[in-house]
Amino acid sequence: MKEARKDTMLRSLGMSSHAEAVYRAALRHQDHGVVALAQDTGLTVQEVRAALDELALLALLKPSAQFEGRLRAVSPDVGLTALLASAEAELASRHAQVEAARAEIAAIAADHRSSRSFDGGTRLEGLDAIRSRLEELQRATEFECLSLNPGGAHRPEARETAAPLNEEALQRGIKIRAVCRESFRNDADTLAYARWLVERGSQMRTVPTVPIQMIIIDRKAAVLPVHVDNPRAGALEIRSPGIVTALHALFEQIWEAGTPFGRQLPRDSDGCTATEKALLKIVAAGDTDEAAARKLGVSLRTVRRMMAQLMERLDAASRFQAGVNATKRGWL
Template sequence: MLQGLGLSGTAESVYLQMLRDRDAGPDLLAAALGIDEAQVRDALDELSRLMLVEESWAGDEGFRPVSPEVGLAALLAREQAHVARRNQEIEEGRVALARLVSELQNVRRGPDVEVLGTAEEARDRLTTLTAACTHQLCTFVPTRATSSRALESSRALSQVLLDRGVRMRTVYLESIRNDQPTWDHATWLRNNGAEVRLAATIPVRLQIIDQDHAMVPLADAESGSGAVVMTSPGVVAALMALFTQTWRSATPLGADRRRDHDGLSVQERELLRLWAKGATDEAAGRRLGVSLRTVRRLSSVLMERLDAGSRFQAGARALERGWLAPADLS
């Protein structure tokens, strides 16, 4: 129940038991919960760091629980601030990447940049690079559906890499849940040793091979576009930082589709942010990888929950409730 706020399961159990029996010491807490006293003391240390317990007023070096109204409210506020900072970092990374890709549109082949003018050239080069991968392959897949032919080809190469011991990390859109072949492929990857996570939106198609080659699209299009391969250590490191930021905020494949503390799904939360940036329903659908019909269904749910008659009113009320942060409006 409270693990979404950063508590471990043991710490949550100890805290709730302390609320039930405020006079219980570590020995009684351990007996009541059926765990070791050492585990209770570790949990108390964790609760103390989170400011959910404080030293007993009796001066006996024990602890007393902070009331949920005070302690959990403060913890929630800290988590919200952390999420706001993380979202701002991700957005800054997206802006930097968009600027980088834009600047690369007119570049020509150089010592650190290789321009691949067609989709066929890009696919052939990616196949060559990934086949030579020995350490790690990091991938963004910003589309909901992938062709069966592409999935079959990808699975064969992925099996070779996994057998070789390459660490594979892939971030898919949350919306692949609606495309069975892509979902099955992502599940196959996870079951065979790859790490797979889901995000509501993904900034750009990206592959980073062994942290020395990075490939991004030549144009902001899903098909018919070539690619740019970069080997400059600074550029690759920047793209790796973007991948890491998105990876940390993404949800592991197979995890429960839990709503956040405001009762919002990841897609609903992201749609609010896209609204704040002025995105149309069509643009929001492309970013989320869902149909226009799905966007309108999500919009209807949000407007009803916010009791809003317009997008502007919905945005204002989302800010009032803390569903949006000021950084989401920039």
């Protein structure tokens, strides 16, 4: 009867399926030669010879004392047990190497953290370091991720990096809330990404201006830019409980003032949108049109058009007069 040809766990001991089939057949028929073993296993003569060479290398065949010029199969209690002991020793050695590598990684990571650490936080130098740390933090998030986003359109590479992380977090039940500038609605790609996030369970609100870029993880850590005007230059990871609590309060205050994504931007009792009120405050503070455009995330042309409309509604011949009239009417 031919031996069944199949893969088994003996392959983990370095034995191929052909070698195992021949070994099993040789154990049953110690007097069978190459041709007979080929018939027993359904292998070709060439395949049997290759299997016999393999078994000899594994010390599972020895010269036969009964049949001259032939080999006998070594008892599995001896041959296979020896192979198993060798595999176990190799596994133990590999495990020791892995544990040594784990300890080395921990030491390198600790040294890396200490080189960037300051009292209550860590400094992250450059965009790569920031993104790498944000990936670590997001994967370790337990229940909540909050963010303030003062930018307008999101860069494509930033969306490509954030999308899988956000999706994985939402699938784990992480609550994501984000505040963005209203001007992001002017970019089709960013708008589509926002819809994608909201459809998957994120919450998003918009306000005319966002004071600073910020991410808060589990109300335990906050990431802020080192330079407000250049968030790509570096960031600070803050873990001081008092500071994080204050930053969380700032987020909640801005969140409450925001308009939920998907709703039409409301007008107040004076007929003004939040963006128009924000523009009046910016101009009243003495900022230029260019500065107002940067803060609102809109074009200079849009700022001038909005300001002209506001001046007309306020019966003002100048921006200064517009500010005075807006104050008298209680718009500011």
